[in-house]
Amino acid sequence: MPALMIQGAGSNVGKSLLVAGLCRAARLRGLGVAPFKPQNMSNNAAVTVDGGEIGRAQALQARACGQDPHTDMNPVLLKPESEVGSQVVVQGRRIATVRARDYAALKPSLMAPVLESFNRLCAAHDLVIVEGAGSPAEVNLRGGDIANMGFARAADVPVVLVGDIDRGGVIAQIVGTKAVLDPDDAAMVAGFLINKFRGDVSLFDDGYRLIESLTRWRGFGTLPFFPDAFRLPAEDALDIPARTGNGSFRIAVPVFSRIANFDDLDPLAQEPSVSIAMVRAGEAIPPCDLVILPGSKSTRADLAYLRAQGWDIDIAAHIRRGGHVLGICGGYQMLGATVDDPEGIEGPAGATAGLGHLEVATTMQGDKRLTRTVATHVPTGLTLEGYEIHIGRTSGPDCSRPFAMIGGAADGAISANGRIMGSYLHGLFASDRFRSAFLAALGAAPSGLNYGKGVEDTLDALAAHMERHIDVAGLLALAR
Known part of the structure; x- marks a missing residue:
């Protein structure tokens, strides 16, 4: 399939923003591109052109692609209603409200609509850029997984793992993820990316080479912190x-x-x-x-x-x-x-x-x-x-x-x-x-x-920022 998946070594490492930037970069290269997130958890939702709802991040990513948001771009959306339960939205429609422990039993049945939506997007576009959820290092959740390696394996999509250096411990984030992954899951990882670096990037050269050495994964670069990210709609309440x-x-x-x-x-x-x-x-x-x-x-x-x-x-x-x-x-x-x-x-x-x-x-x-x-x-x-x-x-x-x-x-x-x-x-x-x-x-x-123009200009600036600092061509080539 013409697809690439961005997964995170932790939550809130910047996956959504990176996918938006890659979507805009691919569009500027003349590709017909669409975003995809198999499973999202957010109460920040958008209404789609086909009358359903998806996560707000996928709506922004669709905009980066020059497209209207569609329910296929986020086929499973979990909307928390309490500390232990969420509304389950499948292909844009609410099907149930379930407790977290009960969702584990429901989850395997959702792979079919996830793959159905993904295949439709792939058939209609040159490229689909997929965003994972949370981290594949949460191996206790691997059974029935539809959000990270479970999806990547089922759809045969190469994965790039993102670490957040701004929060510290990025070497352990990436190397530790490799250590806990099942070998067949680890084989899906084509490389890694360092995000949110502040200061002189060359100071991390030794750390970067160490990650390459310990994981045997290809590095696609270190991306400096993007200061205009606040101009784009955020999805996570932690970002307010x-x-x-x-x-x-x-x-x-x-x-x-x-x-x-x-x-x-x-x-x-x-x-x-x-x-x-x-x-x-x-x-x-x-x-x-x-x-x-x-x-x-x-x-x-x-x-x-x-x-x-x-x-x-x-x-x-x-x-x-x-x-x-x-x-x-x-x-x-x-x-x-x-x-x-x-x-x-x-x-x-x-x-x-x-x-x-x-x-x-x-x-x-x-x-x-x-x-x-x-x-x-x-x-x-x-x-x-x-x-x-x-x-x-x-x-x-x-x-x-x-x-x-x-x-x-x-x-x-x-x-x-x-x-x-x-x-x-x-x-x-x-x-x-x-x-x-x-x-x-x-x-x-x-x-x-002009708010709309500001969003468009920021998406262009994000794509240019990524083109300057990381191997965008190499990333896109993974999918083709």
């Missing part, structure tokens, strides 16, 4: 910075325990007039101009989490001071009077009192709404693009003042005084004219930022 920007317009965002689709904030974080504080457990919501309640994979559980942090008191005080609040998707549901889950779709069945700042109520329903859409922001009349990915249905008096109109249907709600707003639309701030008008209405200075 505590504070972004130095602008005078202050936004505070509570980081829920099950925060979802937090890349909604990325365009705001790049506005020069804006500063964003990500408020974590044990911290108070600071004085600010706008509080944004982001998406959540489990609204009622995160409402309890919000109250446990005392953020409900902080939000009420912010509103009394004349501040504004925007709730997006799960955050919108929290702003209402109640969130009712009679069927126990997101957890134990029952109802939870909301924050009561909007006169609306939400009922969870079994059918998930997954759609990319174009809407009209009611207060400004401006067009914005976004997507919906939710199971709740919300109604109430404040819905008579909708946030947006989608065709002839109303979305969201605005309070009578106009300071509390809610919407189901994710991705809304990527629309430049809307974002500018929204900020200006709240007193921030718009900048004329």
Whole structure:
């Protein structure tokens, strides 16, 4: 198959970014290329052109390829709903919610749809670049594996192993992985790559040669840290910075325990007039101009989490001071009077009192709404693009003042005084004219930022960065 797989010697070593850069480099060389991740675990999802959902990283990688995201690019998506259980999405559709120990029994049956999706991509493209999950060194999870060596062996795809030198111990990361791998799995590894180096790369020459000597794997280079990575949408909540920007317009965002689709904030974080504080457990919501309640994979559980942090008191005080609040998707549901889950779709069945700042109520329903859409922001009349990915249905008096109109249907709600707003639309701030008008209405200075162009320019810069420092031609040749 015309494919190459990037696996990591650990989690968060930069696999997603490297695949995006390789995808863009391959596209710039005139290849028809597609990304693929057999199994992903993330609550940061994107809606696909075929009406399903995949991990946000694969949506960015699809963009690097110049393609619309498709469910075949991430056939198995796990969306954690609790510490021990996740929703299982297969080829874009939710099939079950299972506990971690039960997923081990389900996993072997998922290899068939994984290979089905992979084969379709291979048939339609010159090249498929595959991203692993976690690390193949987790050999305790090797039985029934569909994410790393289990997939590589089944699909006969060569593997390049990536180590993260920024966290230290990169020699042990790579050499140790070789030591614990089954010999037949180790035989799939065509080489290694060092990522996130800071400083003089030549200082690692001896370490690099040592890895080559101890593993007998080919080295494809050492990649310096890419400083503009923050301009690209992140997928892992661990990558959320505590504070972004130095602008005078202050936004505070509570980081829920099950925060979802937090890349909604990325365009705001790049506005020069804006500063964003990500408020974590044990911290108070600071004085600010706008509080944004982001998406959540489990609204009622995160409402309890919000109250446990005392953020409900902080939000009420912010509103009394004349501040504004925007709730997006799960955050919108929290702003209402109640969130009712009679069927126990997101957890134990029952109802939870909301924050009561909007006169609306939400009922969870079994059918998930997954759609990319174009809407009209009611207060400004401006067009914005976004997507919906939710199971709740919300109604109430404040819905008579909708946030947006989608065709002839109303979305969201605005309070009578106009300071509390809610919407189901994710991705809304990527629309430049809307974002500018929204900020200006709240007193921030718009900048004329072209967010989409910034993402495209950064992907080009990432590809160029990789071309300068590592053997991109050698990597791509492995797949052909």
